[in-house]
Amino acid sequence: MVKVSVITVVRNAAAELERTLSNLAALDRSAAELEVIVIDGASTDGTPAVIKRYESLISYSVSEPDGGLYDAMNKGIRAATGDYLWFVNAADAVYAPDVLTRIFGPGSPLAADGPADVYYGETLVTAPDGTALGLRKKRLPRGGLTWRSLQRGMVVCHQSFIVRRAVAPLYDTRRYRLAADIDWVIECLKRASSIRDTGLVLSRFTTGGISTRRRRASLRERWTIMRRHYGLVATLFAHAGFVWEMLLDKLLRRPPYRKIY
Known part of the structure; x- marks a missing residue:
């Protein structure tokens, strides 16, 4: 049976962690073994108490500064x-x-x-209160996802x-x-x-993360990343496309x- 390591990073978000762990506890595990890893950045609110309540679900947890x-996500990869x-x-x-059964189940296409x-x-x-807003506006590539697909931006949500853990590197925290x-x-x-495209809605993502709050700095980093992987000319054309899409949106x-299908 395949084993899936679900890594959850948290800091001072007790209520949010409670919702996430409750959600993971409800997963059908008939087709996959679930390893839940919680990396807590030394929370000072009720987060440690939530981790304690779900200790029967959690395979590994740590609470320390990062x-x-x-x-923190690298710590999760190393622990997985x-x-x-x-x-x-x-x-x-x-x-x-x-979802795990639909992906890894023996009868799954x-x-x-x-x-x-x-x-x-x-x-x-x-939304942060849990209200469904809709599917991400940026669509998955029709011809299938490849590393070149991200010239169009983050076309797939993290x-x-x-x-597969064997092909996953650590995050580049130096750069x-x-x-x-x-x-x-x-x-x-x-x-x-x-x-493989599952053809499924896999996750619920709560908007308002670090990149959203510090958008300009995040966009500068994205420019650097795209230029390193795709070259200057391709990155210039891609960003011209981003600007054009923004203008059309307005x-x-x-x-x-x-809309949710």
């Missing part, structure tokens, strides 16, 4: 023993309780050709990206502090030999999210 979000890694941070959630290195899918965006997830996804896709008053 060097930021991606340093599963075949696959899945980052579902505090406030986020797995979309449906049967996704399992018919053997295990893939990467599984990906859609993401439902929610929370809807399940990767990036706000957009290291984009670099990490690109690197995972470069190393993957098989990448002109046509397009909604920020897509």
